[in-house]
Amino acid sequence: MKLWLYYLAAFFGIILARYFIVAGGTYWLFYSSSNKSFIKQPHIQYPSWREIKKDIALSVIATTALAICAAIIMTIYDSGATRLYWSVGSYGIWYFIASFCGVILLQDTCYYFFHRGFHHPLLFNWLHRGHHRSKNPTPWTSFALDFPEALIQGLFLIVIVFIIPLHFVVLALWLVTMTIWSLVNHLGFELFPGFPEHWWGKWFISSDHHSLHHRKYSKHYGLYFTFWDRLLGTN
Ligand SMILES: [Zn+2]
Numbered sequence: 139m140k141l142w143l144y145y146l147a148a149f150f151g152i153i154l155a156r157y158f159i160v161a162g163g164t165y166w167l168f169y170s171s172s173n174k175s176f177i178k179q180p181h182i183q184y185p186s187w188r189e190i191k192k193d194i195a196l197s198v199i200a201t202t203a204l205a206i207c208a209a210i211i212m213t214i215y216d217s218g219a220t221r222l223y224w225s226v227g228s229y230g231i232w233y234f235i236a237s238f239c240g241v242i243l244l245q246d247t248c249y250y251f252f253h254r255g256f257h258h259p260l261l262f263n264w265l266h267r268g269h270h271r272s273k274n275p276t277p278w279t280s281f282a283l284d285f286p287e288a289l290i291q292g293l294f295l296i297v298i299v300f301i302i303p304l305h306f307v308v309l310a311l312w313l314v315t316m317t318i319w320s321l322v323n324h325l326g327f328e329l330f331p332g333f334p335e336h337w338w339g340k341w342f343i344s345s346d347h348h349s350l351h352h353r354k355y356s357k358h359y360g361l362y363f364t365f366w367d368r369l370l371g372t373n
């Protein structure tokens with residue numbers, strides 16, 4: 139119990155510091171008055187400080203949910219019950235690469251269907267309303283999740299490390315990918331104009347897609363790829 143509390147406090151600090159560094163840093167880079175010339179985005183919407191404060195408050199709540207899940211994972215890892223491993227040789231280099239691609243595709247698929255579920259009128263107010271408070275998302279919105287939604291995302295991680303053997307570096311790369319993608323999706327403007335129309339780019343969820351989703355709930359539920367949106371008519 140003492141160890142679990144130690145993990146909880148440590149992860150809360152790490153996840154929150156990560157949020158302020160990456161979301162705050164990205165916001166400063168693209169939105170601060172000293173960097174305005176760097177943006178060159180005529181359509182950028184500057185949020186009010188009130189909106190930003192709401193996103194930050196919700197992100198602290200999401201941090202708590204994720205820290206609980208991370209502490210659970212480490213406690214179970216200590217008991218030897220997860221399938222996390224350290225030695226690349228245990229499953230080989232090809233498995234190392236395939237497991238990374240596999241979890242990304244699996245998460246993208248699960249996220250699409252869960253996300254559509256979150257928008258069901260019976261669930262929306264409980265699970266997803268907080269995230270949609272910002273009609274024009276900013277990097278501060280990237281981690282602004284209601285407690286139950288953050289808990290569901292954390293539980294997904296717990297289930298994965300129980301079922302699929304993952305190298306610690308793959309897990310770390312996966313978390314980094316998630317963080318970067320979420321930041322890009324919540325930039326509030328298209329970082330690479332024209333990319334979403336490109337034959338290759340159109341298969342990836344971009345900030346344009348996700349900004350539209352924040353205003354128009356019936357489109358673009360995907361996380362990384364547009365595959366499911368295209369297949370199921372929500373693109
Ligand atoms: Zn949504």
Ligand SMILES: [Zn+2]
Nearest residue numbers: 269275324348
């Ligand atoms: Zn969003």
